[in-house]
């Protein structure tokens with residue numbers, strides 16, 4: 171499905187709507203250029219999952235874990251090259267069905283990810299508009 175948002179708040183709300191549909195074990199891959207709103211979308215997911223800690227870009231940490239009603243694992247795959255890199259983040263330990271995973275730049279490691287992940291593709295359209303395609307769940311709103 172395709173969605174359009176017109177502000178960061180609307181992108182967060184869409185992320186929240188997606189998160190409310192998910193069950194533990196879900197993996198969400200987010201792609202789109204720098205500043206597309208991937209982190210904003212994950213901030214909305216976190217809100218819906220009851221995470222109180224502020225969600226920041228995981229660029230330097232690569233993987234951040236947030237406790238909520240469901241644990242949220244937020245990753246940035248931009249700098250990951252291969253399965254060893256991915257393994258060293260602890261990623262595979264979080265595929266135990268207890269967490270929801272959100273991976274920015276997931277296309278970088280697409281062959282290493284489980285099948286059937288939910289894909290969020292984001293494209294800027296001017297300063298504040300974003301086109302967001304979400305595949306793998308029914309229409310959100």
Ligand SMILES: Nc1ncnc2c1ncn2[C@@H]1O[C@H](COP(=O)(O)OP(=O)(O)OP(=O)(O)O)[C@@H](O)[C@H]1O
Nearest residue numbers: 175176177178181204205206207208209210298300
């Ligand atoms: N409709 C919108 N949705 C999301 N962000 C928006 C929107 N309009 C403007 N913005 C701005 O775009 C930027 C999005 O930043 P964000 O960190 O979420 O992007 P990103 O895709 O995670 O980038 P990066 O690849 O650097 O991690 C923010 O500065 C935000 O305020």
Ligand SMILES: [Mg+2]
Nearest residue numbers: 208209227274
């Ligand atoms: Mg980001």
